[in-house]
Amino acid sequence: MSKFIGLIRNEHMKTFRRLSTWIMFGIAAALLITIAAFTAYYAEDSSGDWRADTEQQMQDLQKQVENGDVEAAAVQQDLTTMQYQLDQDIAPVQSDSLASYMESVMYYCAPFLILFIAIIAGGLVSTEFGTGTIKLLLTKTPSRFSVLTSKYVSMFITTVIFFIFFIGFSFIVGGIFFGFNGFDAKSVIFDNGETVTNNLLASTMRDYGLNFVQTLIYATIAFALSTIFRNTALAIGFSIFISMFFPTISFILSRYDWSKYILFNNVDLTVYNPGNVPAVDGMTLGFSIVVMAIYFVIITVITWFSFMKRDVTA
Amino acid sequence: MQKQPAVEIKQVTKVIRGRKIIDRVNFSIYPGEVFGFLGPNGAGKTTTIRMIVGLMGITDGDILIKGNSIKTSHGAAMKHIGAIVENPEMYKYLSGYLNLVHFARMSDGVDKERINEVIELVGLKNRINDKVKTYSLGMRQRLGIAQALLHRPDVLILDEPTNGLDPAGIREMRHYIRNLAEKEGLAVIVSSHLLSEMELMCDRIGVLQQGKMLGVQQVHEMSSEQxxxxxxxxxxxxxxxxxxxxxxxxxxxxxxxxxxxxxxxxxxxxxxxxxxxxxxxxxxxxxxxxxxxxxxxxxxxxxxxx
Missing domain, CATH: 3.30.70.100 (Alpha-Beta Plaits)
Known part of the structure; x- marks a missing residue:
């Protein structure tokens, strides 16, 4: 066991002694600060009395409907939401608040997390083959199984570190820009014809958790391709391509019922949040978890089997 | 040679895509000797070495390292082996020292003292904290040897150890390998394409051609009748x-x-x-x-x- 921990420490040393990993953290930090600066710069001025503002907005919308500028149905949701806020005394979330900023960071940076983790995961095994260091790694006492497993565990921990960095850094940057307050900020969401309230910070954390699952699945695919094909470019390229373009493909395929069995239609669990809809009718959270679990088992079995059985000719 | 062999290659056969790459090869290497592995390109030298260190599977036959089968007890067999297969490839973005720390963590009973001892042994003390990408080929070879010796193996396997070294480096390497065999009692397997070099370094030389062991020749024993x-x-x-x-x-x-x-x-x-x-x-x-x-x-x- 102590040797297995040694293997994980080795993998971590190799990941975090690489310049590229620190460049990713640098890009992430720059991104988060930029989002904060833009949010602060473009924030709308509010008079301080949100009730008056909301009532004014409602009146404006109603006037537009009377003039025939917009369809009544189109603004009905907005009007209901605003009325609900007034009735329940829930202040709308200001864009220049810590909670709102953290939510936007989560929303905008989820693809970056997939990108960074896929880059790291896609190189974990194939670079060892590329540089020939795999020969040293496999001619020591640890079995091939522990070597590969330590790499996967290290990838998992790296993913956790990246998520903690995004959450922690956005909290600090958000706090500095917008003040460490408003932790109870609530958003009002229209779900199935009903209005529900959400603690914004709590829902942001929930979505980070759901994105973690999605990131891990893409990372596992990158890791698997890296191990099976021993090709870094293929591993990174394919997983990033799928993560970026699958929504389009999914839209085209959504009329076919079988498309709900495609892994990539099930990785984004935020579609089951209140107010969102899954790609194919009838999909449920439980269904997606089962589909992911089955794919996960198949992918890992092939990956480990391939790594343990094949000859090393690098 | 009544000693227990350090490495036993028993009727080893390797078939890749229906082609017999290695055909029933048999030989043993004993403690304290340097065994040279010679053969034309494509004869199967590297394949055999890769099978000894477990990088390639064995189709038929078995390889025993100090009595441990590489097929069934990989860990126990690898404990006794230190190897450089082809080039001494290390993590270039890490320092020489961190490379050794990396491999020390993969073996039992290698502490800081042992790492420093090995560094001293291969003469890399002054440059050990520099990144490996700044090393010359000779220094990488030495780091490779340091890595192979860390866990005090009984068998040292060096694939083309003098490849790319200058004459002084080759001489140093030769001297070094002989020393390890004679003083430390290691069994050393060396492959090289230079026959003249093999003669200076090895006790016995085995010739492999088209996957078959043609014969094993004693080098230094010049009988009076010969x-x-x-x-x-x-x-x-x-x-x-x-x-x-x-x-x-x-x-x-x-x-x-x-x-x-x-x-x-x-x-x-x-x-x-x-x-x-x-x-x-x-x-x-x-x-x-x-x-x-x-x-x-x-x-x-x-x-x-x-």
């Missing part, structure tokens, strides 16, 4: 030829102002004494150590050994 070609640089030539006529099994030959004659080792000083007695000036006597190469050329059917 003959070799000896050339004499003498004046006058004709008179010397007459003097040496009744020595050796064949007639002396005059070539390039030298007399070439086949003699046993014991006959060389006798011949020199005879020439001196007849007042023939001797400028040089050279024993041609071509016998080994000739043996190999015979074994491989006259094909060049690359």
């Amino acid at each position: 003959t070799q070609m000896v050339s004499f640089q003498v004046e006058p030539l004709e008179q010397a030829a007459i003097v040496l006529r009744d020595m050796g099994s064949k007639k002396p030959e005059i070539k390039d102002k030298q007399i070439i004659i086949e003699l046993t080792r014991d006959e060389i000083p006798a011949a020199a004494a005879k020439l001196a007695k007849e007042a023939i000036s001797i400028y040089g006597i050279q024993a041609e150590t071509k016998t080994l190469e000739d043996t190999f050329l015979e074994l491989t059917g006259g094909k060049e050994i690359v």
Whole structure:
């Protein structure tokens, strides 16, 4: 066991002694600060009395409907939401608040997390083959199984570190820009014809958790391709391509019922949040978890089997 | 050699895509000896080495490291092996020291002291904290050896250890390998494409061709019965030829102002004494150590050994 921990420490040393990993953290930090600066710069001025503002907005919308500028149905949701806020005394979330900023960071940076983790995961095994260091790694006492497993565990921990960095850094940057307050900020969401309230910070954390699952699945695919094909470019390229373009493909395929069995239609669990809809009718959270679990088992079995059985000719 | 072999290769066969790459190869390596592995390109040298260290599977037969099968007890077998397969590839973006820390964590009982000991041993102390990408090839070779020796193995496997080294580096490496075998009692397996180098370094040389072991030849044991070609640089030539006529099994030959004659080792000083007695000036006597190469050329059917 102590040797297995040694293997994980080795993998971590190799990941975090690489310049590229620190460049990713640098890009992430720059991104988060930029989002904060833009949010602060473009924030709308509010008079301080949100009730008056909301009532004014409602009146404006109603006037537009009377003039025939917009369809009544189109603004009905907005009007209901605003009325609900007034009735329940829930202040709308200001864009220049810590909670709102953290939510936007989560929303905008989820693809970056997939990108960074896929880059790291896609190189974990194939670079060892590329540089020939795999020969040293496999001619020591640890079995091939522990070597590969330590790499996967290290990838998992790296993913956790990246998520903690995004959450922690956005909290600090958000706090500095917008003040460490408003932790109870609530958003009002229209779900199935009903209005529900959400603690914004709590829902942001929930979505980070759901994105973690999605990131891990893409990372596992990158890791698997890296191990099976021993090709870094293929591993990174394919997983990033799928993560970026699958929504389009999914839209085209959504009329076919079988498309709900495609892994990539099930990785984004935020579609089951209140107010969102899954790609194919009838999909449920439980269904997606089962589909992911089955794919996960198949992918890992092939990956480990391939790594343990094949000859090393690098 | 009554000692228990360090490495036993038993009837090893490797089939890749229906092609027999290695065909029932058999040999043993004993503690304290340097075993040279020679053969033309594509003969299966690297494949055999990769099978010994477990990088490639064995189709048939078995390889035992100190009695542990590489097939069934990989961990126990690898404990005794230190290896560099082909080039000494290390993590270039890490320092030499961190590379050693990396491999120390993969082995039992390698502490900081042992790491420093090995660094001292290979003479990398001054540059050990520099990144490996700044190292010369010779330094990488040394780091490779340090990595292989960390866990005090009984068997050292070096694939083309002098590849890319300058003459001084080759000499140093040779000296080093001999030292490990003689003083530390390690069994060393070396593969090289330079026969002359193998002769200087190895105790025994095995020749592999087209996946078959053609024979194992002792290197340094020159028996007194074994003959070799000896050339004499003498004046006058004709008179010397007459003097040496009744020595050796064949007639002396005059070539390039030298007399070439086949003699046993014991006959060389006798011949020199005879020439001196007849007042023939001797400028040089050279024993041609071509016998080994000739043996190999015979074994491989006259094909060049690359």
